[in-house]
Amino acid sequence: MSSNASVFKDMRQHLMNGVSHMIPVVVTGGILFAFATMLSMSTVTTEGAVTASNPVIDLFKQVGGIGLGLMVPVLAAFIANSIADRPGIAPGIICGQLAVNVGSGFIGGIIAGVLAGIVAEQIKRIKLPQSMQSLMPILIIPILTTLIVGAITLYVIGGPCAWLLSTLTTWLTGMSGTGAILIGAITGAMIGFDLGGPVNKVAYSTGVAIVGTEVAAGANCAFFGPIALAICLPPIALGIESYLLRGKFSDEERDAGIGAIIMGACGITEGAISYTTADPGRLIPINVIACAAAGGIAGALGVYCNAAWGGLVVLPVTSALTYLIALAVGIAIHAGLVSLLKKDYVKPEKVDASDEDVDFEIEF
Secondary structure, X not given: OOOHHHHHHOHHHHHHHHHHHHHHHHHHHHHHHHHHXXXXXXXOOOOOOOOOOOHHHHHHHHHHHHHHHOHHHHHHHHHHHHHHOHHHHHHHHHHHHHHHHOOOHHHHHHHHHHHHHHHHHHHOOOOOOHHHHHHHHHHHHHHHHHHHHHHHHHHHHHHHHHHHHHHXXXXXXXXXXXXXXXXHHHHHHHHHHHOOOHHHHHHXXXXXXXXXXXXXXXXXXXXXXXXXXXXXXXXXXXXXXXXXXXXXXXXXXXXXXXXXXXXXXOOOHHHHHHHHHHOHHHHHHHHHHHHHHHHHHHHHHXXXXXXXXXXXXXXXXXXXXXXHHHHHHHHHHHHHHHHHHOOOOOOOOOOOHHHOOOOOOXXX
């Protein structure tokens, strides 16, 4: 699929492909596991082991734990798939899981996925007799790629990546006071900047890596609280404002208000895109400021979220009261800035062709 020159040129596309396929797995596993943890007082190990006697809770923990465990393999598989097409999937899954096993986690999974895609793409170029070509995508490419990338993951990148991930996680989760406020503001601003774009995904992916570790260990994840808030704030705020500040929005934007609120409540940041693209010069800074403020407040209040998602659907696995307080303040700031900075909407005048005088000049 990708030539040597285009692999790194299109790296953002490859990474986004991995992240977009990983998100449903993370959300499903994270919410199920977090619900079970909230409902149970049993001990949860880092491998997702359970001691609950309630079969429903046990089911949630087992299924959710598997979902969280598949996060990195799925990420690596679809990064490799984006680079090398289907021959990259099997090496990506296997080497992604190997990255988890050696402790390099999310960072190691990304590197393993990229390497699996590049190596598979190179092996595809080997010329074999026509009679053996059919073996390339199902046997030769996956096996050789898995062995090569597996060895690199195990013996070269595993140790350094594991150290980096452990250091990063310890530093971020250990933040308190001013540090927690700053981290909350930064991650909130990143989420609000491009509403599901690359900057948003960097903050979200970092949060996913940490929340998976924290929840699996039975701890509350304060790092993800500001992210969860910022995910839903712009669409909910803009949906509310389309009714309260009607003069600032077009008829179409007002009609979309309920939909934006629902999307925000469900943790879909993209519900704010249609509003933001109509007035990016004002709404992008407003989104960033409001999300940063809500994130900083969340950091100060110690808001946590134990599911790798946002919106109101995760309230049962958050510190609900402080979560709602930070969200309300963020929405108020957003509304205040929209009221001050966004110009009133002026409906374009329709030109009636029948009212125009058309002169014809014919020369002979």
